[in-house]
Amino acid sequence: xNRLASATSPYLLQHxxxxxxxxxxxxxxxxxxxxxxxxxxxxxxxxxxxxxHVMAHESFEDEQTAAExxxxxxxxxxxxxxxxxxxxxxxxxxxxxxxHGGWPMxxxxxxxxxxxxxxxxxxxxxxxxxxxxxxxxxxxxxxxxERRHEVxxxxxxxxxxxxxxxxxxASASADAAPPGPADLEGWVRAxxxxxxxxxxxxxxxxxxxxxxxxxxxxxxAARTGTQPGASGAIALDLAANTLRHMASSGTYDQLEGGFxxxxxxxxxxxxxxxxxxxxxxxxxxxxxxxxxxxxxxxGRRIALETCDFLLHRLGTAEGGLASALDxxxxxxxxxxxxxxxxxxxxxAELVEVLGQDDGVWAARAFGVTEAGTFEHGxxxxxxxxxxxxxxxxxxxxxxxxxxxxxLRSPRAGRPQPVRDDKxxxxxxxxxxxxxxxxxxxxxxxxxxxxxxxxxxxxxxxHVVDGRLRRVSLGGVAGDPSGTLEDxxxxxxxxxxxxxxTGERRWSDASSELVxxxxxxxxxxxxxxxxxxxxxxxxxxxxxxxxxxxDPGDNAYPSGVxxxxxxxxxxxxxxxxxxxxxxxxxALAVTARIAATSPRFAGWGLAVAEAALDGPREVAVVGxxxxxxxxxxxxxxxxxxxxxxxxxxxxxxAPPAVPLLEQRGTAGTGALAYPCRGMVCDLPTSDPEVxxxxxxxxx
Numbered sequence: 194x195n196r197l198a199s200a201t202s203p204y205l206l207q208h209x210x211x212x213x214x215x216x217x218x219x220x221x222x223x224x225x226x227x228x229x230x231x232x233x234x235x236x237x238x239x240x241x242x243x244x245x246h247v248m249a250h251e252s253f254e255d256e257q258t259a260a261e262x263x264x265x266x267x268x269x270x271x272x273x274x275x276x277x278x279x280x281x282x283x284x285x286x287x288x289x290x291x292x293h294g295g296w297p298m299x300x301x302x303x304x305x306x307x308x309x310x311x312x313x314x315x316x317x318x319x320x321x322x323x324x325x326x327x328x329x330x331x332x333x334x335x336x337x338x339e340r341r342h343e344v345x346x347x348x349x350x351x352x353x354x355x356x357x358x359x360x361x362x363a364s365a366s367a368d369a370a371p372p373g374p375a376d377l378e379g380w381v382r383a384x385x386x387x388x389x390x391x392x393x394x395x396x397x398x399x400x401x402x403x404x405x406x407x408x409x410x411x412x413x414a415a416r417t418g419t420q421p422g423a424s425g426a427i428a429l430d431l432a433a434n435t436l437r438h439m440a441s442s443g444t445y446d447q448l449e450g451g452f453x454x455x456x457x458x459x460x461x462x463x464x465x466x467x468x469x470x471x472x473x474x475x476x477x478x479x480x481x482x483x484x485x486x487x488x489x490x491x492g493r494r495i496a497l498e499t500c501d502f503l504l505h506r507l508g509t510a511e512g513g514l515a516s517a518l519d520x521x522x523x524x525x526x527x528x529x530x531x532x533x534x535x536x537x538x539x540x541a542e543l544v545e546v547l548g549q550d551d552g553v554w555a556a557r558a559f560g561v562t563e564a565g566t567f568e569h570g571x572x573x574x575x576x577x578x579x580x581x582x583x584x585x586x587x588x589x590x591x592x593x594x595x596x597x598x599x600l601r602s603p604r605a606g607r608p609q610p611v612r613d614d615k616x617x618x619x620x621x622x623x624x625x626x627x628x629x630x631x632x633x634x635x636x637x638x639x640x641x642x643x644x645x646x647x648x649x650x651x652x653x654x655h656v657v658d659g660r661l662r663r664v665s666l667g668g669v670a671g672d673p674s675g676t677l678e679d680x681x682x683x684x685x686x687x688x689x690x691x692x693x694t695g696e697r698r699w700s701d702a703s704s705e706l707v708x709x710x711x712x713x714x715x716x717x718x719x720x721x722x723x724x725x726x727x728x729x730x731x732x733x734x735x736x737x738x739x740x741x742x743d744p745g746d747n748a749y750p751s752g753v754x755x756x757x758x759x760x761x762x763x764x765x766x767x768x769x770x771x772x773x774x775x776x777x778x779a780l781a782v783t784a785r786i787a788a789t790s791p792r793f794a795g796w797g798l799a800v801a802e803a804a805l806d807g808p809r810e811v812a813v814v815g816x817x818x819x820x821x822x823x824x825x826x827x828x829x830x831x832x833x834x835x836x837x838x839x840x841x842x843x844x845x846a847p848p849a850v851p852l853l854e855q856r857g858t859a860g861t862g863a864l865a866y867p868c869r870g871m872v873c874d875l876p877t878s879d880p881e882v883x884x885x886x887x888x889x890x891x
Contacts (some may be wrong), residue, residue, distance in 0.1 A: 201664070201671045202272040203613045204240040208249060212259035215270045218279055223732060226267040226304035232337050233302040234266040234330070235283060239274050240613035241454075241467040241517035243532060244314050245297045251317040252326045258317070261327060265334035273298075274516060274617055275664050275673055278724045281743050282733055287311040299326075301333050303345065306732050309333075371780035372787065372801040374417075378424040380791040380798065381413055381431075387792070388431050392460045393438030395792055399465070401455040402439055404475035405746050405795030407432045411482050412802035412835035418890035425890070429487070436483055439476075440495050443566070443573030446536070447559060448601050450498030451506065452476050454520070454748075462566050463573055466533045466610070467520035470507055471749040473499050474514075474623035481631050486833050491581040493635060500631050500640050503624055506612075511654070511668040512646030513616035514624050522610045535607050537571035539563075546603050547596060555596045616665045618655050618679040620749065621647050625686030633693035633830055644690050651683060652702055660725075661706070677723045677742065680710040681755030688762050688838075693830060695817075695841040697849035700766070707763045707772060710756060715775055720782075723752045744782040750796035753779050758800040765808035765838040766850045773808075780804060799835070806891045807836020808870065811883070814844050814856045815863030821878065822863035828880045829865065832887025836869075 196216045197209040208215055216222040226233050236253075238245035252258045262268055273280035273296065280298070286308040288294045294313070301310040310333060315326035324332075336343065372380075384406070387395045394400045410428040417425035439445060442461030444453050451473050453464030477499035484492030507515045521530030538561050544552030555561070561572040580590045625644045632640030654670050655662045661675030661683065675683075684703050691699035713725045723742045724730065744753045757779035764773035783797030791798065811829040815822030822841075829839045842853040856876075858864050864876040867886045877883055 197270060201615070201666045201669070202240075202275045203615055203666070204238060204245075204272040204274070205270055207240060208253065208270055211249070211253045212256050212263075213253050213268050214259075214263045215268050218269055218271050218276060218732070220732065222267050222269050223304060223306065229267065230304070231266055232309070232333065233304065233306075234262060234268045235271065235298075235300040235302055236268065237271045237273050237280050237283065237298040237300070238296045239272055239517075240611070240615075241469070241519045242296045243465065243467065243520040244295075246519075246521055246530065248297050248314055248326070252315070255317070258327055258330075261334075262330055265330060265337075267304075272615075274613075275615065275671065277663075277676055277678065278730065278733065281723065283308065283311065285743075287313070299329075309345075369781040369785045371777050371804065372784045372798065374805060376784065376787070377413060377798065377801060377805070378417070380787050381410070381424045381428045384410075384791050385427050385431060388434070389459060390434070393435035394459075394461070395435075398459045399455050399457050400459055400461060401748070402444065402452055402472060402476055403435065403792065403795065404472065404479050405750060405799065406792055407435060407479045407795075408475070408482065409795045409799040409802065411479065411486055412799050412806075415486055415833040415888075416802050416806045416835050416891045432483065433487070433489070436480060436495075437491065440480075440491055441576040443560075443575050445495070445576075446502065447574040447576050448597055448604060449502060449505070450495075451502030452499070462560075462575065464533075465520055466536060468502075468506075468518040469620075469748070470503070470514050470516050470617070471620040471623060473503055473507075474620060474627045475749065477503070477631060478623075478627040481627070481634060482833075485634060485831060489581075490583070494581060496627075496631050497635060497637065500628055500637075503628065504640075504643055508643070509614060509616060511616070511665075512643075512650045513665070514621050514647060516613040516615050516617055516620065518612055519610040522608050524608060530611075533567060533571070533573070535604065535609055537567050537573055539565070539571055543600075547599055551592070551596055551599075554592065555600070558593060558596070614666060615671075616650065616655075618651055618661060618663055618675055619682040619755070621651055622679070622682035622684070622686035623749070625651075625683075626689035629686070629690040629693045630830075633827075641690075641693060644686070645694070648687060648690055648699060648702075652698075659705075659709070661709070674725055674728055677710070677714045677721060677752030678750065678755050680706055680714060681752060681757075681759040682750065684710070684759035684763065685755065688759070688766070691849070692839040692841075695826075695843075695849070700840075700849045703759075703763060704767070707760065707769070710760070711771060711775065714756070721753050721756055721775070721779055742782075744797070745786050745790075745793045746796050753782055754794070754797035754800060757783070757797060758803070761800060761803055761807075761836075762838055765810050765836070766840055766852050768851050776800070777804060802835040804836065806834055808838065808868075809834045809836040809887075810852055810866075810868045811837065811839050811887060812852050812856050812866040812868075813839070813841040813863065814853065814858055814866070817843055819863055824880050825863055825865045825878070825883055828883050829887055831884075834887055834889070834891070836891075837887055 197205045271279050283300045284294045290311045299312050319325045410432040414425040414429035419426040419429050444456045444461045444464040451468050454467045455465050457463050477496050480492045481496035522534035523530045540556045543555045558578045560575040560577050566572040580593050625648050628640045628644035654665050662670040663673045663675045664671040684706050687699040687703045721742050742753050757776040760772040760776040780801050783794045787794040813826045840850050840852045844858045848854045865883045866876045867874045
């Protein structure tokens with residue numbers, strides 16, 4: 194019997210009508226495997242994963258395949274976005290055994306949860322040297338019945354090898370130190386050797402938007418300055434070249450904003466069409482920070498359009514932000530959908546909507562060709578005319594704006610991709626930071642209000658009995674506990690929201706979350722853990738595969754890096770020495786990864802730039818409605834120094850954070866108190882003096 198009908202994960206619900214007897218991850222499934230004396234098939238994916246849908250359609254919806262699977266296995270389906278701890282443990286095994294990872298992830302387990310086989314996608318029939326899915330389950334079932342000792346021996350060897358690998362990583366991390374200035378400069382120069390000068394980005398196809406690396410590069414430029422030949426100038430050039438190419442590419446939605454997950458080619462022409470909340474939350478903030486550092490109007494436009502995409506396409510009725518839009522668009526014929534159907538165009542379709550002259554112009558402007566750049570003669574939209582340069586032709590800009598507006602309506606009338614409506618605490622925390630900062634810096638109070646709504650949902654729904662839950666759906670919290678990533682990214686968002694509003698609800702909540710992080714996710718002996726130390730999953734622990742923390746970034750900041758950034762900012766606002774010490778110890782882990790692969794440590798390196806620059810603190814004190822206070826506050830928020838934190842309070846009011854204590858105006862009007870490295874300058878009411886402080890390289 195399929196038991197997914199009561200699941201809260203949209204991904205699991207997509208499989209509730211499969212003939213496979215799916216169960217959710219939990220003790221009941223493992224107990225059934227022991228009782229029946231059969232192995233476990235663990236299938237891990239997520240709702241917007243194209244190849245997850247393909248394998249489901251080919252195998253999990255097939256009656257004969259399901260019958261064979263049900264007879265010989267207990268089948269468990271896991272949403273990797275809901276249970277990143279389960280995903281991380283078994284992805285480690287998959288990569289170790291196959292040399293690569295990805296989704297769908299297909300893992301065969303003994304009834305105690307240890308791995309004896311791991312892979313990813315399996316086709317319905319054997320092809321190109323790859324076994325079919327039915328061949329896999331038949332061979333595994335036969336081995337389990339007839340050669341049990343071989344299966345259990347292989348499982349024990351895999352577990353032993355993974356345990357040894359993790360012990361070696363822990364030993365290496367224990368000997369590491371946080372990144373220093375010379376380290377960061379060297380890694381920038383090393384990264385430059387991997388840069389694609391022609392198309393932007395790093396490496397070849399498939400090419401992912403390197404949001405966290407770009408944030409690091411911008412912070413490095415801000416900290417060190419951009420003198421010709423210096424590492425800061427190199428960093429800014431790498432970031433700017435990549436940001437410009439991505440903004441004009443097929444990976445960016447040229448009609449309504451928002452970035453697709455990745456490009457299948459090195460030139461960013463054809464995307465994998467799924468759109469993820471975490472990508473867009475991170476990229477909106479990166480483009481905003483690029484604009485803040487350089488004044489480039491392209492950064493301003495992309496930041497605003499991406500934030501608008503977040504609200505219009507991912508906003509939920511409860512005030513949160515949904516996880517993703519699917520890569521595939523349903524066609525209504527019961528199939529598994531067509532990739533890109535919503536987004537691609539032919540020249541004839543453009544002429545039909547826009548008329549002959551504008552249609553032909555739009556085809557040239559957006560790179561839509563008769564042969565097509567995608568499939569079946571269709572093309573993705575790219576932007577091949579410059580509309581953001583100061584000397585851009587006003588007539589061209591106006592025509593581009595008009596054509597975009599006229600194309601949106603017919604595209605909205607096409608079938609649309611399915612949305613994964615679950616709200617993930619970590620990714621919403623990242624979005625809160627982006628919306629709050631973009632709204633405050635670019636005079637969009639509606640974006641700040643959206644950040645408030647999302648933050649309120651997270652605090653009101655996701656915090657249950659004082660403990661953070663990872664996901665919710667329809668305003669109801671799911672069972673999975675919040676992870677280190679959730680704790681860190683939520684604090685990141687709340688502190689950004691506090692900085693732009695001065696509202697103490699957000700600073701108070703940050704204080705409580707930081708205390709919980711240090712109490713439940715950190716041990717003085719073993720460091721940070723991705724999962725709560727006081728609430729371990731016994732199934733993972735029993736399998737012998739539980740690990741403390743994954744230090745490398747994936748598609749979003751690792752829990753270790755997210756926690757380090759949150760703790761560092763909170764320490765600057767509060768003076769919490771333990772928080773700063775834990776942050777710096779976490780950065781030592783980042784150093785180990787960056788020494789060989791800086792591309793996979795971007796968020797940690799961005800935090801390392803903040804650690805070297807700061808703490809750089811500004812406390813603004815005055816009247817809420819006073820123009821002088823507002824001016825100083827806005828100058829502080831426009832600061833580019835990576836280690837900067839901003840607190841604002843009303844003169845005479847109880848301080849929301851310790852940084853505001855003993856700060857007054859002495860009857861002189863609004864004042865800003867600038868401090869750096871535990872040393873304070875004289876308070877100032879001069880915006881220009883403050884501007885130099887918050888934008889001065891370190």
